[in-house]
Amino acid sequence: MSGKAWAPVVVALIMAVALFGALALVPQAESVQAAPAAIPTPVSVTRPAGDGYVTFNPFAGTSSIDEDTTSTCFDVGGRSVIDVLYVIDQTDVNTVTLTSKWSIDGTTTVSGVNLVASNAADASDMVQLQVFGRYFCILADVANTNDVTVTAQAIAK
DSSP states (O other): OOHHHHHHHHHHHHHHHHHHHHHHHSOOOOOOOOOOSSOOOOOOOOOOOOTTOEEEOTTTTOOOBSSOEEOOOEEOTTOSEEEEEEEEEESSOOOEEEEEEEESSSSSEEEEEEEEEEEOSOEEEEEEEEOOSSEEEEEEEESSSSOEEEEEEEEEO
C-alpha cells in the first residue's frame, strides 16, 4: 500500500481522537435524584393512655358551685400532657370560665390557658394541655351566684 492510501485512515483516526478528546473536556452533568413519590409524613406522638398514668377528678365531692372555686391540685410533674374532659351543667344562667392553673410548690399558682371561656349554657368537651411546673388544678370562675355544676376528669400522660 502506498502512503497515499493510508492518508484517509490516518485523517479519520486523528479526527476520532480529537473528537473523543473534546468530549472528555466537556463537563459532566451532575447526577440528579428523583423526588420522593409523596411528601414524607411527620411522625406524631400520641401518648396513648395505659398503665402508669395519673387519672384524677379535680372537683370530686363538689355538687355545685356559686362562687369562684379552685379545684384540688394534682402532682403531674413526671408527665408531659394532660387530657381534661369537662362537663358544665347550668341550673340557672351563670357564665363560667375554666382556667388551667400550674404550680411548682403546690401552693403558689399561676394561670394557664382557658379550657372554656365565657360559657353560658350546658357544655362538655375534651382538651389536651401541655404540662408546666409540677402541680395542675382548675379554676372555675363564675359570673354570679347562680348554682352551676362543674365536673372534670383528667389523665396525665
